[in-house]
Amino acid sequence: MDFRLLTVSREFGSGGGRIAQSIAQRLNWKLLDAALIDEIACAAHVDARVVSRLDEHVDGWLRRLNRQALRGAALAAGVALQQERCFDEDVMTQLTRQIIDRAYVAGNCVIVGRGAQCILQPRADVFHVFVYAPLRVRIQRLRTRLEPGAHIEQRIREVDAGRAHYLKLRFGKEWHNPHLYDLMISSGEDEERTARVIEFAMGRVA
Template sequence: MFNVITIEREYGAGGSVIADQLARHFGWELLDQELTSRIAVEANVSHSVVKSCDECVDRGLRRLAKVFWRGSYERMLPMQDERVFNADCMVDLATKIIGEAGEEGRCVIVGRGAPYILRNRKDTFHVFLYAPRDFKIQRLSHRMGEKEATELVDTIDRERAEFIKRYFNKDWPCRSLYHMMINTSFGLDLAVESILSAMKTHEMATVAVR
């Protein structure tokens, strides 16, 4: 039986909304912004470190770190501490926390490399969400300008791919990793229904084989 769902998503495809609906359906914990908070607490971050190390950080690592920390509303998430520029340390912390969440179960985890970290768990259902570029821009334009939406759609996923390649040595998305890949332009509610149906079908098939 599945006890964990990981949601990997293209920016603007509605991944956070879908993850929230799935968590509510099962009564599970949603680890999206909460996951970011847990990593920040574990790292004991502070604003003073931001100022002390800002100028001696490799720009590439700084950008990768920001990609990792971004949650459902990437552009609005404040950086808690620029010590996260040490992306290697950050990934180590995330691997620990996500691994613990996988052990505890009953959670939906959004991004942060979770599908790669939990790839060997049989009780975890992995989903990748994507959508056409125009759909994502139009959807995002409701809460930001079209120009900004276009810029973010064209850059954030490229940064995510770079992050996954650097720390997990995989192309993004790694198609063989997921149970499902869904085009959300057909409707977010339909995507949720499809995921629930697929999970139920997979579990029934597994029981039948036994």
């Protein structure tokens, strides 16, 4: 199988983002990670910081209900809302799907997170990977990334729970479901070696 796309789902602190970047650079493929934020911001005409706050995040039902009520009232009154106030998780999910679908058509792309493994699940020529790592390794990595004094284990639980909740609510799928992935792999303490194994599994190593 000649794979045209790779999706990388990852535990927080597993190094999945850097592994995806390494693979994209070696294959000379486009990387959609932080760049996806910029593309959504451009499409929605909002500041990238607004998009970043909603990235792989599901808002509470009360806030969503209030936003829907605000939109309805504005439409009834003929008042135009600011773009940032109209932009929410629902709009972001729609734009994310459109951008990921376009990336599939273009091919030669590595997509990190954002439910891409669900959006592109019907496509036989997309390779899906889930990257995880032992907790001690994740803590060690995050010590160099997070602000001093951060509660690392708590942050790991929160971010992972948020990603799992996002996938469940938006796509009705369990984040750790092995049937979503072609390969579930521990990055251990060697991210570069993990990247090479993924490339080998894709048939991309000469």
